[in-house]
Amino acid sequence: MSRNAESTAFRSALEVIRAVEPRVADAIGAELTDQRESLKLIASENYASPATLLAMGNWFSDKYAEGTVGRRFYAGCQNVDTVEALAAEHARELFGAAHAYVQPHSGIDANLVAFWAVLADRVESPALKKAQVRQVNDLTEADWFALRRELGNQRMLGMSLDAGGHLTHGFRPNISGKMFDQRSYGTDPTTGLIDYDRVAEAAREFKPLILVGGYSAYPRKVNFRILREIADSVGATFMVDMAHFAGLVAGKVFTGDFDPVPHAHIVTTTTHKSLRGPRGGMVLCQPELADQVDRGCPMVLGGPLPHVMAAKAVALAEARRPDFADYAQRIVDNAQALADGLLRRGATLVTGGTDNHLVLIDVSGYGLTGRQAEQALLDSGIVTNRNSVPQDPNGAWYTSGIRIGTPALTTRGLGTAEMDQTAELIHTVLTQTTAGANADGTPSKAKYTLDADLADKISRQAADLLAPHPLYPAVDLA
């Protein structure tokens, strides 16, 4: 295929869109420019391949396909069956999973599918049994009352939010925290690492139905073999949400005890983070949970998105190629180079470094909140996000941390030398930013000052780092 084909494809698509609503075509073009120009260190973002992006923009979007491959509630799904079966096959082969369900629209949706599957499989409920085998119309009011009580009184043990867990792991702002009675395990206050003995203790005391592993902001490997042993010791189902690090599992950077797939009963993920696919989600599971997982739509999901499943099949095929393993290893090499560069310059990092794709800087050492640091970096052309650190004194809104990740820049081709230069830019901005004060003289958690000339200079240096590594180099919209 000629590189020219990519240019022609996107240019033609924009021409067609422009004829209807030129402002949308312009916004799509502007988004490419913005993404090309930004030093993107958001740990959850990436750049999907042109093939993945193009697989989403077509008439598969027009098809309803509730149900599963070969068992649809709509006629004429043979081509949807083809792409859904392909995506699932690639997922099973890539991850060594017994079963893959590729319909979830996002990571949160994948978690809801998993929660339902575990509840339906595990809750000892005569009412639920009746609901599964009989027509739901046959259930009495008393049956429904019992069903709601039994399903609504289950326990979940997951990683605490400030230690890097995710809202959907039973936290109250999320539906999962309203469905489940939740308790969380944190990290050791001195090392910042998961203390497996404490997890085991919490599991013994709390006896959760589901033990959840996985995170959005923990910069280290997790030993899933040990977590499975803990789950087994209390009869819990072990679920892992690998939304952030699925690419490192796919690329065989995380193997053995650190690969969740052989250890967990059920694994959920996004497909658009380190896995570098389309925006979406996925569930992998042991055979005994497969039937319940496959009920995801219409149990908790809206109709499947066949165009996105087509793109998942493309992206998963890409992830099975040998160069994806090379990509995954470079993600981690880059994160470690970034961490080393920051440490050498005097930054404080949660856990003192990283062995995955992300680094969590404790910016209180610079006298800043996460909010101030995030904005000052953004002024300087560096895109990050603020994040809590363990036991964060500034809470979840202002925070004391900055989370940075390398999947996106690694896709662009930046390497360890550029990561060291990136560390220099970040450190310079953070040392030159000063916290501001409120009108009454008290310290502000949001205001800050950073010399505008310095911010401009750093922005130019950030652009210089990106210049040799153009994003979508074959795509020319001009």
Ligand SMILES: *Cc1c(COP(=O)(O)O)cnc(C)c1O
């Ligand atoms: C990003 C993330 C999610 C949510 O994914 P969406 O696709 O945004 O719904 C769920 N769990 C974890 C651990 C995540 O990091």
